[in-house]
Amino acid sequence: MNPSTASSITSSVWTPIRVDLVPFLPNSSPSEGAKLAAAQAIRQACETDGLFLLDYRGWVRTRDVLRVAGPAPSFDIGTTSGGAGKSRSSNRSTEKHVAAETDDSKEAIDHTCMKACGPINRRRLSSYPRVLDAIASFFALPLQEKEALPSLHSQGFSRGYIPVLGESGLKGQFVEWKEGFSMGYESADGGEEGSSEGARDPSAGAAWGQRERADVATRRASSLSPSPQNPLEGPNVWPTSSTALAALRGGGTGKGGTAWREEMQAFFVDMIALSRALSRALSLALGREEGWLEAVCGEGGERISLLRAFHYMSSSSLPPSIPPSRALGSSPHTDWGLFTIILQQRQESIGEEEGDEEEGGLQFRGRPQGARVEAGEEGEELEWVRVPWVAETLIVNCGDFLAMLSERLVAEGKARAGGRREGGREGASERGRRPFHSPVHRVTLSPSRDRTSLVFFFYPSYDTPMPAAGREGL
Numbered sequence: 001m002n003p004s005t006a007s008s009i010t011s012s013v014w015t016p017i018r019v020d021l022v023p024f025l026p027n028s029s030p031s032e033g034a035k036l037a038a039a040q041a042i043r044q045a046c047e048t049d050g051l052f053l054l055d056y057r058g059w060v061r062t063r064d065v066l067r068v069a070g071p072a073p074s075f076d077i078g079t080t081s082g083g084a085g086k087s088r089s090s091n092r093s094t095e096k097h098v099a100a101e102t103d104d105s106k107e108a109i110d111h112t113c114m115k116a117c118g119p120i121n122r123r124r125l126s127s128y129p130r131v132l133d134a135i136a137s138f139f140a141l142p143l144q145e146k147e148a149l150p151s152l153h154s155q156g157f158s159r160g161y162i163p164v165l166g167e168s169g170l171k172g173q174f175v176e177w178k179e180g181f182s183m184g185y186e187s188a189d190g191g192e193e194g195s196s197e198g199a200r201d202p203s204a205g206a207a208w209g210q211r212e213r214a215d216v217a218t219r220r221a222s223s224l225s226p227s228p229q230n231p232l233e234g235p236n237v238w239p240t241s242s243t244a245l246a247a248l249r250g251g252g253t254g255k256g257g258t259a260w261r262e263e264m265q266a267f268f269v270d271m272i273a274l275s276r277a278l279s280r281a282l283s284l285a286l287g288r289e290e291g292w293l294e295a296v297c298g299e300g301g302e303r304i305s306l307l308r309a310f311h312y313m314s315s316s317s318l319p320p321s322i323p324p325s326r327a328l329g330s331s332p333h334t335d336w337g338l339f340t341i342i343l344q345q346r347q348e349s350i351g352e353e354e355g356d357e358e359e360g361g362l363q364f365r366g367r368p369q370g371a372r373v374e375a376g377e378e379g380e381e382l383e384w385v386r387v388p389w390v391a392e393t394l395i396v397n398c399g400d401f402l403a404m405l406s407e408r409l410v411a412e413g414k415a416r417a418g419g420r421r422e423g424g425r426e427g428a429s430e431r432g433r434r435p436f437h438s439p440v441h442r443v444t445l446s447p448s449r450d451r452t453s454l455v456f457f458f459y460p461s462y463d464t465p466m467p468a469a470g471r472e473g474l
Helices: 003-009 032-048 088-095 105-118 129-141 143-148 200-225 244-247 255-283 292-297 401-420 425-431
Strands: 050-055 060-061 065-068 152-154 157-162 177-186 306-312 332-333 339-343 361-366 384-388 393-398 441-444 450-456
Touching: 088 200, 129 157, 129 306, 129 384, 129 450, 143 244, 157 306, 177 425, 244 255, 255 292, 255 339, 255 441, 255 450, 339 361, 393 441
Parallel strands: none
Antiparallel strands: 050 393, 060 065, 152 157, 157 177, 177 306, 306 450, 332 441, 339 393, 339 450, 361 384, 361 441
8 A cells, every 4th residue: 555545534433342351350250251352352352453442441539449330341451560350249348348438447448459459559540541631631732831841852862852743654745733742661769860860750659659650660670670671661751830830720620730640650651451351362262372472572562662642633733734634633554563552632513424534543454344244365455444433442463573473373373274184173263363453543632623643653662573573585
């Protein structure tokens, strides 16, 4: 597909496959059938569109304790280390203490949660639109405040504020009409290296050390260190001016730079925990054991993973020098990592029909929705397919590394199947597999509305060899 065709009209709206990740969370006590069903759904989505949805319905907050609400929760979106989720039965004892007011009762709550789920992070998000509100408060800062924030960008390393027109995947073809904020794995000393000297908030570093850092350190203690280990590691940078600190908002009623910073850090840790559970599900979807993908990709991938927040501005705000036909929120591209998790801002429909082209937003280059594609078919007509906002879901997008890895597995499976008798069960299953798809995608602009999204890029470890992904010559 030639990226220059990006200006073509979208002709359909995505019909997504929705996945329940609960079976892959620790302490969920799932049946093997539930795991296989989820893995099969992921496999189907990855072999076709390369995208699917994860539900996060069923979780509420009560006095700083996350608990299950309703009979059929999906996954816990970051309550415990390593993405640990709680089954309904594991929450019964916790719910008995929810109304407790005394310090002793609160300690009992903590003990119950620690026993069932591992370390719990207080003040964790229960509704992800709250983190969108937090990042919106950053983008609402005066331009001079955002531009004054230290910005570190070099050869793939990205931290801090991304100014308007600060990047474009297809220079000379499209203008990316957006601004952004980029952050990564927090350093072991609290991540204060990026703060301006003399303007640090000492409580912020302590907060990270006592809560969020514990999650990351639980399974990656050996990889934590205060100094960068490769060119893609480095310090985060945070707003420090009095104007910015007064204007920023954290989750719920939290205000100020400390609350905002903790909100962003907590979301990053949530995404790490979720990515670990998702890696287990993807391993089964690839026809391997649950721990296989993590073993192939090595330890420490979270240290180079990125969380990027984007504010896409409306095309009506373009200056006269930029024609709308040359403006996008993000140019057509694929993601090079393992997978990407996207939280979209709710986009109210402008027209009566779902899929109104006026909305703008994420689109991918895919087959016409509803088209049946058999294994081995190639050369289908592709079109831009719009990804609608769906309540209480996250979008998962397959990356190049995952696609290359699956290519090698499919090739190996076909070679093994060729040596077996026709009709053998294992051989037939492997012959039916197709490589996972890393979709070309873009973000279009709405003519009248701004929108915000948070995008988490989960990568294999920095020193994972490319031969493991099926590219021996690279």
